[in-house]
Amino acid sequence: MSSGKRRGFGIDFGGTGIKGAPVDLVEGEFAAERVRIKTPASSTPENVAEVFAELLAEFPDVDGPIGVTVPGVVRHGIVRSAANIDDAWIGADADTLFTRALKRPVHAVNDADAAGLAEVHYGAAKGQRGLVIVTTLGTGIGTAFVYDGMLLPNTELGHIEVDGHEAEARMSNRVREEKELSWKHWAKRLTTYYQTLERLFSPDLFLVGGGVSKDFEEFGPLIEVDTELRPATLLNKAGVIGAALYASEHA
Ligand code: BGC
Numbered sequence: 001m002s003s004g005k006r007r008g009f010g011i012d013f014g015g016t017g018i019k020g021a022p023v024d025l026v027e028g029e030f031a032a033e034r035v036r037i038k039t040p041a042s043s044t045p046e047n048v049a050e051v052f053a054e055l056l057a058e059f060p061d062v063d064g065p066i067g068v069t070v071p072g073v074v075r076h077g078i079v080r081s082a083a084n085i086d087d088a089w090i091g092a093d094a095d096t097l098f099t100r101a102l103k104r105p106v107h108a109v110n111d112a113d114a115a116g117l118a119e120v121h122y123g124a125a126k127g128q129r130g131l132v133i134v135t136t137l138g139t140g141i142g143t144a145f146v147y148d149g150m151l152l153p154n155t156e157l158g159h160i161e162v163d164g165h166e167a168e169a170r171m172s173n174r175v176r177e178e179k180e181l182s183w184k185h186w187a188k189r190l191t192t193y194y195q196t197l198e199r200l201f202s203p204d205l206f207l208v209g210g211g212v213s214k215d216f217e218e219f220g221p222l223i224e225v226d227t228e229l230r231p232a233t234l235l236n237k238a239g240v241i242g243a244a245l246y247a248s249e250h251a
Contacts, residue, residue: 002058007031008248009059010050012067012111012239014083015039015139018048019236022062023244028122033061034240043085045092046139049101056102065251066104067243069111070094071092071140073154075107083159083168084140108245112136113158114242115151115209115232116144121245123234130204133197134158134232137190137210145201153244164194173212183215188223 011020023058035058040047056062070089073080077095082088084114100105109117111166115133119125125132129148136142141158144151158168169175171193176186206225208216209232223229234241 005160007063008244009062009063009066010057010114010240010242010247011055011066011237012243013071013073014111014239018051018055020052020242021240022059022110023241025245025248028118028241028245030237030240034237035059036095040166041248044088045079045086045094045097048242049097052098053101063104065103065247066098066106067114067247068094068098068106068108068123069114069243070108071111071142071238073156074108074110074113075154077150079155080109080154091162100123105247109243109246110142110144110154111210112144113151113240114141114246115142115234116146116206116207116242117151117236118234118238118242119207119209119232119243120146120149122133122228122241123208123238124232125205128205131201132205132207133201133203134207134209135194135197136232137171137173137208137212139172141172141193142210143197157197160196162192167196169192173210175205176212183219184222187219191222191224196231198225198227201226202232205230209235209238211236216223237238 022031024031094108131228134144143157206229214233
């Protein structure tokens with residue numbers, strides 16, 4: 001891009017919306033208003049690639065690498081799991097498919113990993129040393145491990161077994177909404193979850209992300225865990241910003 005500032009571009013692929021914006025990589029902020037397009041009902045890789053192209057057409061000046069989030073395991077650009085998305089994603093070579101569709105180099109990254117990178121570089125855990133575990137509580141549960149600012153990708157700890165159940169199936173925000181759990185009841189479940197993560201990994205900080213982090217005051221203080229636990233601050237911008245940063249680092 002012509003600007004002297006470090007710019008990137010990120011696209012966040014979620015269950016209901018696909019959002020994209022140019023990102024100021026110095027400040028970790030959107031450099032222009034984001035564009036949001038509804039996620040297609042059949043969200044196969046090809047259909048999603050078409051929406052990405054439609055979205056990018058709104059930003060004709062973008063010429064650098066583009067980062068995109070995928071809510072599944074992404075190893076070297078290839079999607080390896082699809083817990084909450086179309087099964088057609090498994091085995092899809094996302095980097096190649098999107099690079100062709102967008103005619104620019106594209107790097108795919110797990111959605112929680114993108115959020116984790118963004119929060120540690122620009123948000124609630126800015127400058128934090130040691131191990132930060134970022135959890136995104138949404139349709140599923142995503143996790144990101146960032147150690148001294150470096151990402152250890154694809155930790156997928158939403159799928160660990162806690163008290164005989166898959167964590168995501170009992171503790172996601174979707175389950176809270178569907179089962180109409182009170183904040184107190186949900187916090188009790190989350191306590192078991194965070195205590196398990198604490199026992200296994202001894203992190204320096206937990207961040208609670210996902211859309212529900214805006215309600216952190218309702219449930220966060222009720223979660224009983226020794227490790228410091230803070231709400232994420234970039235909210236629904238974290239995916240776009242983190243994806244842009246990831247792409248700039250992998251260009
Ligand atoms: C997926 C993860 C994803 C998380 C949040 C989980 O079901 O396995 O890859 O990060 O949901 O979207």
